[in-house]
Amino acid sequence: MxxxxxxxxxxxxxxxxxxxxxxxxLSKAITLAESNLAEDNxxxxxxINALLHHTGNSLRIGITGVPGVGKSxxxxxxxxxxxxxxxxxxxxxxxxxxxxxxxxxxxxxTRMEELSKDPLAYIRPTASGEKLGxxxxxxxxxxxxxxAAGFEIIIIETVGVGQSETSVKNLVDFFLLLMLAGAxxxxxxxxxxxxxxxxxxxITKADGDNISKSEIARKEFSNALHLxxxxxxxxxxxxVTCSSLEKKGIAEIITLIDDYVVKMKSNGFFxxxxxxxxxxxxxxxxxxxxxxxxxxxxxxxxVLETTIQEVEAGNKEALLAAKELLAAxxxxxx
Amino acid sequence: MxxxxxxxxxxxxxxxxxxxxxxxxLSKAITLAESNLAEDNxxxxxxINALLHHTGNSLRIGITGVPGVGKSxxxxxxxxxxxxxxxxxxxxxxxxxxxxxxxxxxxxxTRMEELSKDPLAYIRPTASGEKLGxxxxxxxxxxxxxxAAGFEIIIIETVGVGQSETSVKNLVDFFLLLMLAGAxxxxxxxxxxxxxxxxxxxITKADGDNISKSEIARKEFSNALHLxxxxxxxxxxxxVTCSSLEKKGIAEIITLIDDYVVKMKSNGFFxxxxxxxxxxxxxxxxxxxxxxxxxxxxxxxxVLETTIQEVEAGNKEALLAAKELLAAxxxxxx
Numbered sequence: 001m002x003x004x005x006x007x008x009x010x011x012x013x014x015x016x017x018x019x020x021x022x023x024x025x026l027s028k029a030i031t032l033a034e035s036n037l038a039e040d041n042x043x044x045x046x047x048i049n050a051l052l053h054h055t056g057n058s059l060r061i062g063i064t065g066v067p068g069v070g071k072s073x074x075x076x077x078x079x080x081x082x083x084x085x086x087x088x089x090x091x092x093x094x095x096x097x098x099x100x101x102x103x104x105x106x107x108x109x110t111r112m113e114e115l116s117k118d119p120l121a122y123i124r125p126t127a128s129g130e131k132l133g134x135x136x137x138x139x140x141x142x143x144x145x146x147x148a149a150g151f152e153i154i155i156i157e158t159v160g161v162g163q164s165e166t167s168v169k170n171l172v173d174f175f176l177l178l179m180l181a182g183a184x185x186x187x188x189x190x191x192x193x194x195x196x197x198x199x200x201x202x203i204t205k206a207d208g209d210n211i212s213k214s215e216i217a218r219k220e221f222s223n224a225l226h227l228x229x230x231x232x233x234x235x236x237x238x239x240v241t242c243s244s245l246e247k248k249g250i251a252e253i254i255t256l257i258d259d260y261v262v263k264m265k266s267n268g269f270f271x272x273x274x275x276x277x278x279x280x281x282x283x284x285x286x287x288x289x290x291x292x293x294x295x296x297x298x299x300x301x302x303v304l305e306t307t308i309q310e311v312e313a314g315n316k317e318a319l320l321a322a323k324e325l326l327a328a329x330x331x332x333x334x
Numbered sequence: 335m336x337x338x339x340x341x342x343x344x345x346x347x348x349x350x351x352x353x354x355x356x357x358x359x360l361s362k363a364i365t366l367a368e369s370n371l372a373e374d375n376x377x378x379x380x381x382i383n384a385l386l387h388h389t390g391n392s393l394r395i396g397i398t399g400v401p402g403v404g405k406s407x408x409x410x411x412x413x414x415x416x417x418x419x420x421x422x423x424x425x426x427x428x429x430x431x432x433x434x435x436x437x438x439x440x441x442x443x444t445r446m447e448e449l450s451k452d453p454l455a456y457i458r459p460t461a462s463g464e465k466l467g468x469x470x471x472x473x474x475x476x477x478x479x480x481x482a483a484g485f486e487i488i489i490i491e492t493v494g495v496g497q498s499e500t501s502v503k504n505l506v507d508f509f510l511l512l513m514l515a516g517a518x519x520x521x522x523x524x525x526x527x528x529x530x531x532x533x534x535x536x537i538t539k540a541d542g543d544n545i546s547k548s549e550i551a552r553k554e555f556s557n558a559l560h561l562x563x564x565x566x567x568x569x570x571x572x573x574v575t576c577s578s579l580e581k582k583g584i585a586e587i588i589t590l591i592d593d594y595v596v597k598m599k600s601n602g603f604f605x606x607x608x609x610x611x612x613x614x615x616x617x618x619x620x621x622x623x624x625x626x627x628x629x630x631x632x633x634x635x636x637v638l639e640t641t642i643q644e645v646e647a648g649n650k651e652a653l654l655a656a657k658e659l660l661a662a663x664x665x666x667x668x
Contacts, residue, residue, distance in 0.1 A: 046652045049621035052651055143651065193527045195562060226560030228529060245634040273645040284647050284657035290624040311616050317386055317474065320379045 013049045018149045019054060025124060026149045030124060033141040048141055051148035056274065058090075058147045059261060062168040064158045064194065065178030070204040072111035072155060073244035074178055079112070081250055082153055083120035089153040090122045090146035091115065093137055094168070122151060138172055140281055166300045169197050170280050173270065174257050181210060181217035195230055198237050202253055206241035214241045233269040235260060251268060299332035300325060348381045352483045353388060358458060360483045364458060367475040380439060383477055385482035390608065392424075392481045393595060396502040398492045398528065399512030401418070404538045406445035407489060407578035408512060413446070415584055416487055417454035423450065424480035424542045425486040426473055455487060474505055503531050504614050507604065508591050511535045515544060515551035530562055532571055536587055540575035548575040553585055567603040569594060633666035636658060 009017070009025065012031075015304050017025030033044040063078075066272050067073050075091060082089050085179075091112070115121045126139045143154050169175055177198035195201070206214035221240040230236065238256055242249030264270040292302060305326060311318040343351070343359070351359030367378040392526070397412075399405050403512065409425060416423050425446070448572075449455045458480075460473045477488050492502050503509055511532035535555050536559060540548035556573040572590055575582030598604040628634060646651040 026571070045651070045657065049651050049654050052648065056648060144651070161567050178433050193530050196530055220557065220561055223554065224561050227554055227558050274648075276629065278645045278652050279642055281652035282642075282656045282659075285653055286628065286660060287621070287625060289656065289660050291621060291629060294620065294624055308613055308616075311612045314386065314390060314608075314612065317478070318612050318615035319619055320383050322616045322623065325616075326620060326623050329466065 001003045009131070011043060011046055011050070014043075015050050018047075018051060018145060021150045023149075023315070025146060026122070027124065028154055030138070030142045031147050033145065034126065035139045038222045040316075044141065047143055051144065055144040055147040058143075058152050059174070059257070060143065060156065060172040061155045062158070062172035062175040062277055063178065064168065064175070065204070067159060067179045067191070069180050071159075071178055074202070074204060074242070074250075075157060076112045076115050077244045077247050077250050078253065079121055079155065080116045080118065081113075081254060083118050086120070087153050087211060088120050088122075088151045089155060090124065090149075090151040091155045091157060092125070092142050092146070093125045093157040094137065095213045110119075122146065135138070137167060143171060150266065170277050170284070172242075173264070173273065174260055176253070176257075177223070178204050179217070180204060181206070181213040195225075199235060200238045200240065200253070200256055202249070203239070203241040205243060206249065207243035207246045217241075224299075233273070234267060235262060235263065271312070294329055297329050297332065299328050303328060345377060345380055345384070346500075347515055348377075349384050352381075352385060352479060355484045357483070360456070360479060361458065363479050364460070364472070364476045364607055367479065368460065368472045378475065382478055385478065389478040389481040392477075392488045393508070393591070394484050394488045394506040395591065396479065396490045396492070396509040397504035397512065398502065398509070399538070401493060403514050405493075405512055405514045408536070408538060408576070408612050409489060409491060411578045411581050411584050413489065414452065415588060417449075417452050418455070418535070420456050421487050422456075422485045423489060424458065424477075424483075424485040425489045425491065427457070427459045427479070427491045428471065428493075429475055434529045440491065456480065456483075456646045464569065471501060472632055473502070477505060480487065502609050504618070507598070507607065508594055509533045510587070510591075512538050513551070513555070514538060515540070517549040524551075529559075533569060534572045534587070535559070536583070537573070537575040539577065539579070540583065541577035551575075553556065567598060567607070568601060601615050622645045626662055631663050631666065633662050637662065 009028065014025060014029050018029055029044065029047060032040045035041060035044070063071060063075060065074075079089055079091060094217070112123060116123055121222050122143060126137065126142050139156060143156065148155055157173055158166050175198055177200070178193060179201055179202050203214045203217045203221070218239050218241050225237045225239060228237075240252055240256065241247055242253060244250070261270065262274070295304070303325070307316070307321050311321045343362070348359060348363050352363055358603055363378065363381060364376050367382070369375060369378070397405065397409060397503070399408075411424055413425060414443050446457060458476060460471065460476050473490060477490065480488055488506075490502050490506055509532055511528060511534070513535055515537050537548045537551045537555070552575050559571045559573060562571075574583055574590065575584055576587060578584070595604065629638070637659070641650070641655050644656045645652050
């Protein structure tokens, strides 16, 4: 295999390198997708589009939970069980760079020590790029590139406190929420609406003195989820307990996900969901781009803060303010 | 009072009429706000902006629930208790014109017979205008006009199955979800995420044979809501039972809402929420307008379906498709 370090590769070199499973090339291609340079993006798009028919063959799993829930330990044990079964897995951690929480400030190699040395595992942080309440993450592109590189399971990890989760729900086949027993302070940080998005909830740290508390939490959440509206796919979210420390309950989660996939493939929802996600991603990208053009417009930037203050203070009606800003935008577009 | 019927009024006539509490003028002003004609909208905006300092003094309550939950009967009894206490109330029903459910196809006067004859109550349906997943409702404007006309409590009713609820949550001070006992088929229609949005859940039809079932449901939901993330306003959603038939539990709901308002006013969240809602409405209006310009563009209309099919089929990557559509949009704008 050629060494491409230190120079820009050709489109063909990226494509072939990724198809051969070259991790250095894969990492560089993800960096390219994340780049803010137009020429990098254009190249990245051509690469991804050329690889498109080699994507979509993995199982995409979203894992979320607030800092302290034990995500890294969980993914470490979960991932090791998958690689032990011979699976090639990629772990994309969404780095909430601009968020309050410092959940993934620690290097991912420190966080998942065993996995980071595992030849079957590939760990890559991606920037969350949350702004304007829209999606500007390149996680989807990173995921597709990993699929083309032959990874069979893609794990997308988020911290459960921001906008990322809605985006991630639109990326994955299965969405796992990690929770701690004791619905107290631990819950404060989690974003409203996430519980209703979960396909399964795993109560973590169900070991030692925590076992009975975890079992109570499991029953409570299980009862609660039965009160929720049933998904159109017919799946009733499951609640389980697990211990990363004692490696308990992890195999059961893998079985549960397998069961989900079998059911969703047989009722047609698996593919239907993927199709809907593709279109949703296109529309979200359009939405983000339109908003971005608006809010980055020089004229809008110069009047937005004052307008927001007037609207907040009740001195200008929201609808009128919106119309005035839109008029200013259309008049002052480059 | 002058009779304005049959002709277009001047701005001053609208403004004065509304401030005098003239319902004919109020109704015409709401129609003006809902109009698709630019000149009507411009007049409506001037009217609302002139009245702005007479708005914001009501308590705004959102009430939602699927068809069959007994919304009309509930609002009838709930509203009558409010008018009996001397309160002037306006009920804005969001008509899901383009939705599957036919929940409010029945005339509102038939649905709320007593209230519709009550001099202290004003009932008005407004179109939901749900398209592109955005907000195009004029419910906010209708609400502001009602406030300027002196209504002290504004009830906004939706059917709990569409996008409206997120919008309504952004309009109201208090969000009440009506539910039936028995988490079976009745729940199927409700939109995911609504339960986590509710400030209170009322289990309806808690009478006769249904009493014990309702009490069980109340306990279940109450337990479930305690597992949810706590709102930043510190309010833990309450679950109660009620019977419109026997007029039971309704006064308790009024007390509960009063309690909420006192707490939210004392912790500052009431005003903070209103301010955030104003800005959110402005931003949502901008978003809707930007999207609308895009999706109504002739060029986009001519290629969108084909592009969606390619993306769905996995023949074109979502990001690339979005970029191509955006390029076509910017190239072919009027």
